[in-house]
Amino acid sequence: SSALRLASRLLNARKVVLLQTSGMATRGQKQSDEQRLTELHDKLSQSKRVLVLTGAGVSAESGIPTFRGSTAGSWRGFTISELACPEAFQRSPSQVWELYHYRREKSLAAKPNPAHVAIAKFEQFCLKRGIDFMLATQNIDRLHQRAGSSRVIELHRSLFLVRCTACGSVTENYDSPICEALRGRGDPSPQADSTPIPEDQLPRCAGCSGLLRPYVVWFGEPLSEGELSSVQEFANKSDFVLVVGTSNAVYPAAMIAPDARRSGAQLAEFNLDVSCSSSDVSYFVAGPCGSTLPKALPRL
Ligand code: BJW
Numbered sequence: 001s002s003a004l005r006l007a008s009r010l011l012n013a014r015k016v017v018l019l020q021t022s023g024m025a026t027r028g029q030k031q032s033d034e035q036r037l038t039e040l041h042d043k044l045s046q047s048k049r050v051l052v053l054t055g056a057g058v059s060a061e062s063g064i065p066t067f068r069g070s071t072a073g074s075w076r077g078f079t080i081s082e083l084a085c086p087e088a089f090q091r092s093p094s095q096v097w098e099l100y101h102y103r104r105e106k107s108l109a110a111k112p113n114p115a116h117v118a119i120a121k122f123e124q125f126c127l128k129r130g131i132d133f134m135l136a137t138q139n140i141d142r143l144h145q146r147a148g149s150s151r152v153i154e155l156h157r158s159l160f161l162v163r164c165t166a167c168g169s170v171t172e173n174y175d176s177p178i179c180e181a182l183r184g185r186g187d188p189s190p191q192a193d194s195t196p197i198p199e200d201q202l203p204r205c206a207g208c209s210g211l212l213r214p215y216v217v218w219f220g221e222p223l224s225e226g227e228l229s230s231v232q233e234f235a236n237k238s239d240f241v242l243v244v245g246t247s248n249a250v251y252p253a254a255m256i257a258p259d260a261r262r263s264g265a266q267l268a269e270f271n272l273d274v275s276c277s278s279s280d281v282s283y284f285v286a287g288p289c290g291s292t293l294p295k296a297l298p299r300l
């Protein structure tokens with residue numbers, strides 16, 4: 001029934017690749033799926049400009065939970081919009097730091113998966129072939145860079161950037177733990193110890209000893225205008241935009257693919273399930289992107 005739901009939501013897509021959606025696919029269906037995948041692979045290698053746009057689903061197979069959908073994680077029963085906002089940090093810097101400490105440690109312990117690697121290898125392929133390439137990610141875990149991607153725009157910045165709430169200075173920080181008081185804290189279970197950590201024991205600025213905050217883009221905060229417009233400009237001139245592992249539900253990132261589509265780009269989506277932009281796509285490749293991307297993306 002989930003395959004049926006997927007198929008019916010995809011009626012608008014002109015080319016649908018349904019890989020691994022059901023064990024009941026006939027041999028004929030499987031062959032035409034493979035043909036479409038080969039067609040996508042060939043079109044990508046003949047493109048002049050390609051944007052890859054990724055979201056949390058690309059890191060799901062590295063063990064990092066997503067925010068929405070069947071692979072969503074939960075931290076003490078909160079939704080992401082309840083904690084990823086300036087108001088939550090004002091109300092309880094300790095609680096918000098526990099969440100981000102937990103996610104920093106989880107990302108540091110995680111390894112890039114075959115989806116990250118396929119994207120990094122595709123970048124190498126593009127470089128060699130003179131194809132203009134850009135990777136824009138909503139993820140803050142740095143797994144793309146660790147897989148070898150170099151042209152990465154981090155739309156929501158990074159878990160490993162901090163900003164001083166007093167003097168405004170921004171620094172990179174990979175300390176584990178980021179401060180002694182957070183050691184062993186951040187357990188996601190609702191029963192976990194949530195005794196507030198005194199503010200003077202939370203991460204502090206080396207320059208002015210002000211309170212540091214995670215420098216990610218929270219709800220209600222603007223993305224870097226320069227970065228966003230460079231991604232949008234690139235997208236609008238691309239032959240292909242690959243939309244990978246994102247629900248495409250969070251703005252302004254969610255506008256990039258539909259805008260590019262209106263400017264003439266073809267969209268190819270890689271997701272376990274349909275997302276907000278699926279009805280616009282030329283190719284929908286269903287399944288875990290760690291299995292599907294290595295088949296679809298050309299490499300040297
Ligand atoms: C797999 C898979 C596998 C799983 N293989 N696939 C209308 C218009 C414009 C704005 C708004 C609007 N309505 C509301 C807003 C405001 C708001 C917003 O968009 N809200 C929506 C919820 C409606 N946007 C903002 O506030 C943004 N700022 C802004 O608008 O500023 C305006 C402004 C201008 C000038 C001055 C001041 C303000 C900022 C948004 C920042 C969001 N940040 C977060 C959290 C912070 C970082 C963090 O802690 O991580 O970023 S929210 C959270 O969602 C996170 C993600 O990057 C982001 C997107 O999620 P993503 O990546 O799509 O993940 P999921 O979980 O949603 O989806 C995973 C997908 O993968 C699913 O589809 C699965 O099926 C799939 N999947 N496993 C393939 N193996």
Ligand code: ZN
Nearest residue numbers: 164167205208
């Ligand atoms: Zn400072």
